[in-house]
Amino acid sequence: MKPAENVRAAEVVVPCAELEPTLAFFTERLGFRVESIMPADDPSIAVVSGHGLRLRFERGASGPAGTLRLACDDPEALGDGARVLVAPNGLRIELAPAAPPLVLPPVQPAFVLARANDATWVRGRAGMRYRDLIPGRLGGRYVASHICITDGGPVPDYVHFHRVCFQLIYCHRGWVRVVYEDQGAPFLMQAGDCVLQPPEIRHRVLASSPGLEVIEVTCPAVHETCADHELALPTPHARPERRFGGQRFVRHEAERARWQAWRLAGFECRDLGIAEATDGLASACVARPVATTRASAPAEHDSELHFVFVLQGSAKLDYGGRIEPLGAGDSVVIPAGHRHAFAACSEDLELLEVSSPSADQGTRSSTS
Ligand SMILES: [Fe+2]
Numbered sequence: 001m002k003p004a005e006n007v008r009a010a011e012v013v014v015p016c017a018e019l020e021p022t023l024a025f026f027t028e029r030l031g032f033r034v035e036s037i038m039p040a041d042d043p044s045i046a047v048v049s050g051h052g053l054r055l056r057f058e059r060g061a062s063g064p065a066g067t068l069r070l071a072c073d074d075p076e077a078l079g080d081g082a083r084v085l086v087a088p089n090g091l092r093i094e095l096a097p098a099a100p101p102l103v104l105p106p107v108q109p110a111f112v113l114a115r116a117n118d119a120t121w122v123r124g125r126a127g128m129r130y131r132d133l134i135p136g137r138l139g140g141r142y143v144a145s146h147i148c149i150t151d152g153g154p155v156p157d158y159v160h161f162h163r164v165c166f167q168l169i170y171c172h173r174g175w176v177r178v179v180y181e182d183q184g185a186p187f188l189m190q191a192g193d194c195v196l197q198p199p200e201i202r203h204r205v206l207a208s209s210p211g212l213e214v215i216e217v218t219c220p221a222v223h224e225t226c227a228d229h230e231l232a233l234p235t236p237h238a239r240p241e242r243r244f245g246g247q248r249f250v251r252h253e254a255e256r257a258r259w260q261a262w263r264l265a266g267f268e269c270r271d272l273g274i275a276e277a278t279d280g281l282a283s284a285c286v287a288r289p290v291a292t293t294r295a296s297a298p299a300e301h302d303s304e305l306h307f308v309f310v311l312q313g314s315a316k317l318d319y320g321g322r323i324e325p326l327g328a329g330d331s332v333v334i335p336a337g338h339r340h341a342f343a344a345c346s347e348d349l350e351l352l353e354v355s356s357p358s359a360d361q362g363t364r365s366s367t368s
Helices: 019-029
Strands: 010-016 033-038 047-049 053-058 067-072 084-086 093-098 112-114 121-124 130-134 143-149 162-163 168-174 175-182 189-190 195-198 203-210 211-217 224-227 250-252 265-271 285-289 298-302 304-310 313-319 321-328 331-333 338-341 351-357 364-365
Touching: 019 033, 019 047, 019 053, 130 313, 143 304, 143 331, 162 203, 168 189, 168 351, 175 211, 265 321, 298 338
Parallel strands: 010 053, 067 093
Antiparallel strands: 033 047, 047 053, 084 093, 112 331, 121 130, 130 143, 143 211, 162 224, 168 195, 168 211, 175 189, 175 203, 195 250, 265 285, 285 351, 298 364, 304 331, 304 351, 313 321, 313 338
């Protein structure tokens, strides 16, 4: 018999000197209900349940009373203005907001260069390895990660969502099979493909090839990932126009993409559809030099995030006169108001560029 089938109830044992006032507190003040009490003539054990929890109060039980955290829609109302209550048996009750507002730290602009040769890979969950592309996180506002799954096969993921403002995933190498809420059947993201994961869209990673590499850019850097055990994916109806937190889901397929002129002369790009789906909150594209171009015109921008990852090839970044050679796997964050250009571009150069707000709104060629 599996443990999940075998166990009928889980109870936290809490010491309790006086049952009666503690039961009254939990039932009347906090909305629990009594499940059992014994013995009838002189109760010494009582079980209450509520809010997904069972508590077993035992007279004479040893140990500290502990702390209980209640996630509330309105903590102030439940606590009459207090955020901490103490039950008659000494149990400390913390009252917390069930859905705390997303905290967006102000951006701290910085020039950040992350070289593939200096990379430190950290082992994350489910066999994934992470490389931090913006170690300072621009004050906590953004995180950009190069993520690698060495061994392919099924991924032990579950339906979940992220409390974020913005999240983009670009498949750099290999493939990954994913499924998204209201976006139809599971599909394969292949090298060059990209998705925009709007805030709180439910999704699940199903399988990957060996050597999968993705680039993920998210705002804010620290955010909550929540499981959804109720929703099954795929959902029965595809609703590609649905908005999640004001954003539409985007699946960009490299194979079907059109190349068009980039905002910097001498380059062309495939737009990843992010600006349109986010109403200009962010934009992303893959850019490459046209056949005869070896350098871009100087430019500067007004965006709070301007992140460039070298997908392949090489170039020299001219950052206000500072020359930095860039190769595949290197990335750079260029702060607003700083003149920069790409020179000595190799023929096969390809750059992934992510901007927020949209680069089309905030980037301009610089002739001065
Ligand atoms: Fe996720």
